[in-house]
Amino acid sequence: MRHTIQIRHSREGGSNIEPLIREYEIKANDFTHAGEASSSMKRSLIRIGVNPEHVKRAAIAMYEAEINAVIHGGGGIAIVAVSPESVTIEIIDKGPGIEDIGKAMTEGFSTAPDTAREMGFGAGMGLPNIRKNVDDLQIESELGKGTRIKLVVLFS
Amino acid sequence: MNKLHSVSLIEELCVGCTNCIKGCPTEAIRVRNGKAVIDDVRCVDCSECIRICPYHAKTALTDSFDSTLDAIEGKLKVAIVSPVLFTQFPYKSSRSKIMSAIISLGFDYVFDESIGSAAYLKGIRDIIRQKNQSFDSLSEEQRKLSFPLISSSCPVIVRFIQMKYRTLIPRLVSIESPFEITARYARSVLSEQSKVNSKEVAVVYFSPCPAKKTLTLTPLGTEKSNVDLVIGIHEVYSRLIRILDKKNYSENESNLSSHIFLSDDVGLRCAVLGGEAAGTGIDNFLTVDGIKNVVKIMDEIEADHLPGISFVEPSCCFGGCVGGPLTVSNRFAATARLREFAGETFNSWDANVKLIDSEDLPMAEHWSIPLVENNAMRLSDNIGDAMSKYDQIDKILATLPGLDCGACGAPSCASMAEDIVQGRALFEDCIIMRNGTN
Numbered sequence: 001m002r003h004t005i006q007i008r009h010s011r012e013g014g015s016n017i018e019p020l021i022r023e024y025e026i027k028a029n030d031f032t033h034a035g036e037a038s039s040s041m042k043r044s045l046i047r048i049g050v051n052p053e054h055v056k057r058a059a060i061a062m063y064e065a066e067i068n069a070v071i072h073g074g075g076g077i078a079i080v081a082v083s084p085e086s087v088t089i090e091i092i093d094k095g096p097g098i099e100d101i102g103k104a105m106t107e108g109f110s111t112a113p114d115t116a117r118e119m120g121f122g123a124g125m126g127l128p129n130i131r132k133n134v135d136d137l138q139i140e141s142e143l144g145k146g147t148r149i150k151l152v153v154l155f156s
Numbered sequence: 157m158n159k160l161h162s163v164s165l166i167e168e169l170c171v172g173c174t175n176c177i178k179g180c181p182t183e184a185i186r187v188r189n190g191k192a193v194i195d196d197v198r199c200v201d202c203s204e205c206i207r208i209c210p211y212h213a214k215t216a217l218t219d220s221f222d223s224t225l226d227a228i229e230g231k232l233k234v235a236i237v238s239p240v241l242f243t244q245f246p247y248k249s250s251r252s253k254i255m256s257a258i259i260s261l262g263f264d265y266v267f268d269e270s271i272g273s274a275a276y277l278k279g280i281r282d283i284i285r286q287k288n289q290s291f292d293s294l295s296e297e298q299r300k301l302s303f304p305l306i307s308s309s310c311p312v313i314v315r316f317i318q319m320k321y322r323t324l325i326p327r328l329v330s331i332e333s334p335f336e337i338t339a340r341y342a343r344s345v346l347s348e349q350s351k352v353n354s355k356e357v358a359v360v361y362f363s364p365c366p367a368k369k370t371l372t373l374t375p376l377g378t379e380k381s382n383v384d385l386v387i388g389i390h391e392v393y394s395r396l397i398r399i400l401d402k403k404n405y406s407e408n409e410s411n412l413s414s415h416i417f418l419s420d421d422v423g424l425r426c427a428v429l430g431g432e433a434a435g436t437g438i439d440n441f442l443t444v445d446g447i448k449n450v451v452k453i454m455d456e457i458e459a460d461h462l463p464g465i466s467f468v469e470p471s472c473c474f475g476g477c478v479g480g481p482l483t484v485s486n487r488f489a490a491t492a493r494l495r496e497f498a499g500e501t502f503n504s505w506d507a508n509v510k511l512i513d514s515e516d517l518p519m520a521e522h523w524s525i526p527l528v529e530n531n532a533m534r535l536s537d538n539i540g541d542a543m544s545k546y547d548q549i550d551k552i553l554a555t556l557p558g559l560d561c562g563a564c565g566a567p568s569c570a571s572m573a574e575d576i577v578q579g580r581a582l583f584e585d586c587i588i589m590r591n592g593t594n
Contacts, residue, residue, distance in 0.1 A: 017540045020547055039455075048542040049534045052323040059459065084539045155539075 174562030216366030270423030272338030364480030377523025
């Protein structure tokens with residue numbers, strides 16, 4: 001069974017400048033280093049000179065998606081593509097998949113194990129928080145195969 | 157001095173080692189032709205390089221004692237004293253006694269900076285009260301922006317935020333510095349009392365740190381400083397100790413105790429980390445010292461990871477201003493002595509000493525000029541150009557040895573890669589690449 005959800009408020013647009021693409025590895029259940037990919041992405045955007053408000057939204061959304069991959073997804077990769085107009089972030093894991101995306105999008109709903117909750121994670125705010133901060137969100141998930149989250153933050 | 161900031165190099169002492177470039181939080185130093193070069197735009201006067209340099213080749217330019225007295229000859233001479241000065245002497249003394257010794261050095265009036273600190277605290281309490289009153293009517297987003305407030309009394313932190321944490325600028329307490337409040341107050345009291353024109357009043361600040369000197373040259377939030385000259389505490393210390401060491405020295409010796417202005421202990425405690433936070437009247441505050449720790453907390457605030465914290469007191473120096481680079485005494489001992497001064501009873505002082513209590517405090521003025529970002533650390537003003545530079549930096553970085561040895565003069569291979577792309581260094585400056593040993 002394959003679930004897809006798309007939330008789209010954005011308009012299409014492009015520029016002729018090649019996007020900057022970077023890939024990060026996300027390790028499973030490694031809470032000590034969890035969030036490193038998103039903070040590295042954040043530092044890059046700041047250096048490039050992206051408006052701090054947009055940097056912040058992208059960083060929060062990516063952090064949540066990254067943490068989801070750490071807790072539920074058995075680790076995975078993050079691919080960040082920056083253009084002068086936007087940042088597109090894909091988080092891909094090979095975890096168990098999301099059983100009910102509708103439920104997962106509900107604030108407070110969580111399937112996180114106690115080990116994650118003891119670390120202060122797993123409050124059920126991950127996906128809702130991502131939705132709040134992005135201009136475009138696509139979630140594809142297949143049970144037993146994994147989850148792919150693609151989010152976009154526009155710089156204008 | 158006519159430089160825009162205070163921390164400087166003594167060229168003949170510099171051997172071109174890499175200690176200072178490594179410790180600089182804004183990567184403002186490079187070694188070029190065997191000597192350290194400080195980037196004036198990036199330097200925030202944190203003094204890390206002064207502390208770290210084994211050859212004492214880094215210094216803080218302040219005004220010398222003798223040149224100051226010459227420069228203000230013929231004017232009404234006012235000294236503003238950082239309370240850190242009181243804590244420097246190895247024996248028990250009193251605030252009024254030390255201040256009277258300053259008068260014997262050639263000053264007409266002495267004001268304790270604590271007056272301004274107490275006024276600054278009152279200003280913070282007002283801001284917190286106003287924010288709390290409007291809190292219920294705010295949206296969730298606006299609430300996140302309301303708190304935490306960040307203290308602006310450490311000018312290094314303010315300049316650091318201007319450069320590295322632009323989004324946090326609106327959270328800074330937008331009130332002039334405590335020593336500026338005290339200076340403005342002194343000018344107004346004296347021009348009223350002695351019927352002299354403000355131009356005939358010269359205000360000198362005895363400072364624990366070079367950043368305060370810089371603040372008088374390039375003020376933050378105001379057009380012009382009320383302080384004319386800044387002398388380091390270390391320089392005035394030796395002169396004061398000669399007076400205080402005299403047997404039976406008493407404050408009455410100067411017969412000018414009515415020329416001493418002090419405040420209660422609330423402002424005094426601001427010389428030590430946590431004193432300001434305690435004076436805000438709230439419990440949900442956070443204090444942090446040392447520039448590297450401050451970075452961590454600023455990251456947390458920027459990411460909204462500190463809900464429930466209403467006030468942050470950051471200090472560049474460990475332990476607060478008692479840890480300033482222009483001090484003499486060990487900061488732990490100084491902290492202990494400050495507690496003794498804070499316990500002084502007012503009736504132990506000469507009756508003529510002017511005590512400014514909470515009702516008589518001067519008004520703390522808000523910044524009249526909005527603070528703007530310092531984009532000295534940006535790659536380019538154009539985002540497309542910055543992206544291409546970013547990409548080039550990464551590609552060059554991948555070819556560099558990654559040892560961060562500093563031999564090229566840059567603090568790390570990453571900053572070397574940036575220097576190459578920005579045209580400030582050559583690939584051949586990397587010794588290891590040049591020798592082909594990697």
